Structures are given as structure tokens and as C-alpha cells.
Amino acid sequence: MNLKDEIRNFVVETFLFGDAGGLTDDSSFIREGIIDSTGILQLVAYLQERYQVAVADDELIPENLDSVQRVAAFVEGKRNGASCAGSEG
Amino acid sequence: MELQGVHSFLESSAAARPDKVALVHDGERVSYRLLNRAASRLAAFLVQRGVFPGDRVVIMLSNGVKYVASYYGVLKAGAVAVPLNVETGQETLSRLLEELQPVGIILEQGGGFLLQQLPLAPPSVRFVLAADASFPVCEPRLVWGWDEALGGEELPAGTRAVPAESLASIIYTSGSTGQPKGVMLSHRNIVSNTRSIVEYLHLTESDIQMVVLPFFYVMGKSLLNTHIAVGGTVVINNNFAYTASVIRQMAEEGVTGFSGVPSTYAYLLHRSPLASFRDQLPSLRYCTQAGGHMPREIKERLLQVLPPHTRLFIMYGATEAAARLTYVEPERLPEKLASIGKAIPGVTVRVLNPQGEELAQGECGELVASGDNIMLGYWNDPEATARVLDRNGYHTGDLGYRDADGYLYVTGRKDHLLKVGGHRIDPQEVEEVLMSSGFLLEVVVLGLDDPLLGKKLVALAVPLGSDPSDRTLLSFCHARLPRHKVPGEIRLVAALPKYPSGKIDRASCLSLCS
Numbered sequence: 017m018n019l020k021d022e023i024r025n026f027v028v029e030t031f032l033f034g035d036a037g038g039l040t041d042d043s044s045f046i047r048e049g050i051i052d053s054t055g056i057l058q059l060v061a062y063l064q065e066r067y068q069v070a071v072a073d074d075e076l077i078p079e080n081l082d083s084v085q086r087v088a089a090f091v092e093g094k095r096n097g098a099s100c101a102g103s104e105g
Numbered sequence: 106m107e108l109q110g111v112h113s114f115l116e117s118s119a120a121a122r123p124d125k126v127a128l129v130h131d132g133e134r135v136s137y138r139l140l141n142r143a144a145s146r147l148a149a150f151l152v153q154r155g156v157f158p159g160d161r162v163v164i165m166l167s168n169g170v171k172y173v174a175s176y177y178g179v180l181k182a183g184a185v186a187v188p189l190n191v192e193t194g195q196e197t198l199s200r201l202l203e204e205l206q207p208v209g210i211i212l213e214q215g216g217g218f219l220l221q222q223l224p225l226a227p228p229s230v231r232f233v234l235a236a237d238a239s240f241p242v243c244e245p246r247l248v249w250g251w252d253e254a255l256g257g258e259e260l261p262a263g264t265r266a267v268p269a270e271s272l273a274s275i276i277y278t279s280g281s282t283g284q285p286k287g288v289m290l291s292h293r294n295i296v297s298n299t300r301s302i303v304e305y306l307h308l309t310e311s312d313i314q315m316v317v318l319p320f321f322y323v324m325g326k327s328l329l330n331t332h333i334a335v336g337g338t339v340v341i342n343n344n345f346a347y348t349a350s351v352i353r354q355m356a357e358e359g360v361t362g363f364s365g366v367p368s369t370y371a372y373l374l375h376r377s378p379l380a381s382f383r384d385q386l387p388s389l390r391y392c393t394q395a396g397g398h399m400p401r402e403i404k405e406r407l408l409q410v411l412p413p414h415t416r417l418f419i420m421y422g423a424t425e426a427a428a429r430l431t432y433v434e435p436e437r438l439p440e441k442l443a444s445i446g447k448a449i450p451g452v453t454v455r456v457l458n459p460q461g462e463e464l465a466q467g468e469c470g471e472l473v474a475s476g477d478n479i480m481l482g483y484w485n486d487p488e489a490t491a492r493v494l495d496r497n498g499y500h501t502g503d504l505g506y507r508d509a510d511g512y513l514y515v516t517g518r519k520d521h522l523l524k525v526g527g528h529r530i531d532p533q534e535v536e537e538v539l540m541s542s543g544f545l546l547e548v549v550v551l552g553l554d555d556p557l558l559g560k561k562l563v564a565l566a567v568p569l570g571s572d573p574s575d576r577t578l579l580s581f582c583h584a585r586l587p588r589h590k591v592p593g594e595i596r597l598v599a600a601l602p603k604y605p606s607g608k609i610d611r612a613s614c615l616s617l618c619s
Contacts, residue, residue, distance in 0.1 A: 045346075046344055046346055046347075047343075049191075049192060051346065052603065054601065054602065055346070055600065056346040056347065057567075057599065057600045058599040061600075062599075073348070073349060073376060073377050073378040073381075074378035074381065075349065076346075076347050076348050076350075076377065076378075077347045077349045077350040077353075078347045078350060082347070
């Protein structure tokens, strides 16, 4: 399973109770009511544990985390050592 | 001062400073003139739809310009604004619509399912206004789009006389103790509380408030009314989940005030770049906290982390009080850290025993409040109203005492008390001790049914960094609490379920345990 599928699975299982419904790679987690602020913390905890990436406080912005696509790109960037939105502080 | 309708806050500010920015949201900056015009056009639309004074209009919109225009528009038409959580489940919504018998519903895509299921709505509903859609013209019609509805003339100010005692809004409590109850607030309730808050926070037209709390929650509503009343600016950010984006916008907009509930501040302290932005918030004049008890540890940390010029107001209130009852002056906070302060102007809070007699300082009883801000009662529920309102005022359900300096303290809620073995335990005390360990982001202490003890104490805790062992936490408790108050079990979880206001949803926490 690729990174994006894994993240999508986590979101579907954790926040949508297994029902992927209309979730697309670009669905906004917040605007579409998929995840609330508590859920974002769960998502971040998952990313840190599953992919062993550190998520800094100033990286908690929608550009990094607000869709399956964005999360996948964020994690990918972290793994490749690229700088992510917000990391310049 | 003559008491006017809640919407006259907007009308006065629009007359005094029409070009001032009233709202900032998602790159949109709306002046007082435009906001007032939108509200007046909506009011005219409502009157054309046959809305009469006292009719209920449900607003199911997330925070935004259309919410604000709808809220004041409904009030201008003399109707009753009933904001509901946009995520209200179908079953609850059906029940609420049945008991409200609203004349109309204003909703957006999030409530779109309602559009498909109009049979859900009671026959009282004569129109549905879809704020983010438009519809082809066809008559007779039930559903309207926003632009069509606001395309007509404005309702001239003062067209509908609004007596101070008339019902302005019904705000539903979060339902943490049973079914949500509709709190009926009159224009007098809201206007008097708004003026009182403006007075003690010294709000002026220079103030710029960052709002991350929903307007359908009473504290969000009071942030809106107080800043519109003084001609200030409200910056709406619905992305608090991404704390860094909120802090950045606070710096960019030169925000002067920020407000939150305890979890808002727990997140800001531990999951945001607040500390590193300390030097970039030169305008942040104050932060306010209400919406429940905030652990001492968080208050202490906030005092260290907030910029030195930022004053921290710890406050206390209730939906039934139109928002606010008491506050601690920031100058006294360090010495009164556990206090909820003293009553705000125009409000009296007394500590009474079950017989209604006032207790001496240091004696614990129920906090009972009176003043122009106390609600008219619960919608359609005279029994529940009679349980909390009597000649002494509003019975808050909070237990507490007054110290020698007249400062009030809440020790817990009557309905949160847990009977464990032969002891009555207030979970707040145990939560406070667990938070003081410094290992946790947040915690809730619950009573699980137990065949031997009646209830067994279980803590659900969200660790801050690396997981502390439950042994570490338990031995921390053992050193500070009598044995019967030490939780039988501590479960570490990634997050605690919350209401949209950010308050911890104890009922959902409990179902997590079972």
C-alpha cells in the first residue's frame, strides 16, 4: 500500500468509521467536517508514530495537513528531508 | 442608558463609522456599512416571507459574514435567532425543529441534507434560505438562495419595535448533562451583559478580536456582540485545528484580543508556536478564558508564555447568564489563581445553602446569580426552568465558596459528583492533581459503574510528549490525594472527544471507556 492509501485508510477508519463516502484526496478535513481540532492531534500522533517524522508546532497549518494529498506530500517531504510549509518559522 | 435591541449595536456602529472594517474572514473584509445593509436586506426578506415578531428562525451556519448578517437580520425583523450547531445530528435536529416550530431555516451546504429531507421540517417552516446556493425562480417556493433573498430593499431601522423584554435568541446548551436545553435570552439579557463585558474589558473601537469559537456557542456570540457594540473588528478563523495558522493571522492582523475555553489554551500552549511568536504579538492586549475550569498548571504556564503586555482574564459564566457572571482582574490573578473572581457589573453572585440562605465566607454551597442578564427560562420546558430559576435567581449547579476578600471559587459541579464507595468525589479535584504532574495535555476523570463501589474512578489522559507510565501518574496522585480519590485506572489516549465549543464531552468520554 502506498503512503497516500495508508493515510486515507487511517482517516477513513479513525474519523469516518470505515465509510469513505465522498472523501477524495483533496477533501478539506476541516471544511467538510471530517476531522476536528482533536482529530488533527490524533492524525499528527499517527504520523509521528507510523512514519517516525517529527511535526513541529509551526507546521500545524492547513497547507500541510488539511487533505489526504497534503498530508502525503508533507510526510513525503519530511522523509526526503525537504523543508515543508511553515518550517522556516 | 436607554435599553435598545441587540441589533442596535450594529446599527449604531454602522452610523458612527460606516467604512470601518467590522469582519475579516478568509481574505474578505466587510465594512460596517455593508454588514448592516446585508442584515437589513435579510430583515426585509424575512418580513416579506411573513415573519412576525417572536417567530423563530433557525440559523445553521458556520462562523462567517453570512452568519453575522443573518443573526442581526433576524433580530431587526423582531424575530428570534436560534443558532444551532451546524453538525447537529439528524435525530436531534428533528427533535429541536419539532419543539421550536420555526418559521424558517437559514443553512449552508453542511446542512444540505436538510434540503433533501424537507419532510423533516415541521409544517411551521415557510422558507429555507440556502446561504451558499441559488435556485431558479419558481412560485410558490420554499427554498431561496442567498443572493435572491438579499437582492431587495433594506428594512428601514426601527420598522419593528422590539421591547427590551422580548425574546431575542434561543441558545442551546451543549447538553453535557442530558438533552440540550434551549436557553431563552431577551434583548435586555444580551444587551446588559454585552455592556457589562465591554466595561470590564475596556473594549474600544481599536480592539480587534480573533474568534475561533463558534457563534452558536454563547461565548462566541458574546465576542461578536461586544466587538460590534464598540465598533471594533472581529477576525473569524475557523481553522483552530491548525493552531499555527491562527497565531500567524493574529500577528498579521494586529489582533488585540483572543478568547478560548480551557482546551483552546491547552492546545495553544502545547501544540502551537505561541512561545516563538511572543515577540510578534505586540498588539495582543488581553486573552480571556471562560467555558469551564482551567487547571492551575495551564494558567501558570500561560502567564509565563504570553507576551508581558498581554493581560489574562479568567472568567466564569453560563449560557443561562447570556454568557458572563464573574471575572478575575488580571492584577489579582497571581494571588487568586484558583478563583473565578467577583461578579461583573450589574450581576450579583451569592453562595447559598439548599434552604436559600446565604453562607458565610469559606462555607461551601451553590453559586446563585441574579441580574439583568439572567435568562427568561428554558424554551418549552417550565419544569426545567423551575428547577434552576427562583426568587433568589439562577441556580448555576456549581458548588463553591467565597474567600475573605470576596473572591469566589468553584469546587465542582453538583451533577458531576461521583459516589465512590462511601465517598462523594469531585472529579475536578483529581483532574487538577493529574494536570499538575506536567505530563499531560488534558485529562478527564470519570466514574464507571462498579458492582462493589457504585462508581470506580477512571482517568482518560492525553500525554504531552513521550507517554508517562500509569504507574508514574498513579504514584504522583498517591502522594497528593487520599487513597479513595486516586483513580483505579489511568488510560492514555490520543485525544479527548469535545463539543464544537472545545469543551470536553464527558458523555462521549464515558462511552470510550465502556
